[in-house]
Amino acid sequence: MFEIFMLYLSIPDRINFLQLGRYSRSGEQRFRRQFESGFDFFSFNSFLVSPYMGKRNAVAFDACFIRKSCKHTPGIGYFWSGCAGKVLRGLEVLSLSLIDADTRMSFHLKATQTPLANCLFDNQLTLPDWYAAVIKKYLVQITKALKNPSKSNFTPSTGSVKGANL
DSSP: HHHHHHHHHHHOOOOOHHHHHHHSOOOOOHHHHHSSOOOHHHHHHHHHHHOOOOOOOEEEEEEEEEEOOSSSOOEEEEEETTTTTTEEEEEEEEEEEEEEEEEETEEEEEEEEEEHHHHHHHHTTTTTHHHHHHHHHHHHHHHTTTGGGGGGOOOSSSSSHHHOOO
């Protein structure tokens, strides 16, 4: 995986499997197979962040709207845009980060694409319920990344998050 990050920084043009094969010692097919399997970015980012975390930390999450006009983008739908103050067509991503209060820095850990409203409805979930489920899923791993879970001062602020028994 380290080789792929280095190639992303060094390839001057468009990055695709053919270019990755050209600029590396491995062939194009190796990269195609490697991208078919998943990569745990959360653990990778947690590993990179853990040496830089101080004693006073907080967990933050933010739903970010990305405007898209394509017709074939997976997950495209209508989501709330805080900047525009209305519902727009595009994508929404829930971003989880770890904040170090001593250095006033935020470290990104995970981004998860928000499912469409009809998918949430089919699973009998509301959007706040889905947010709470994602936070609950990664909160245990975040506290492990802090190396001292007893000092994690996470205070739920919404009813759904409180109902998730965090």
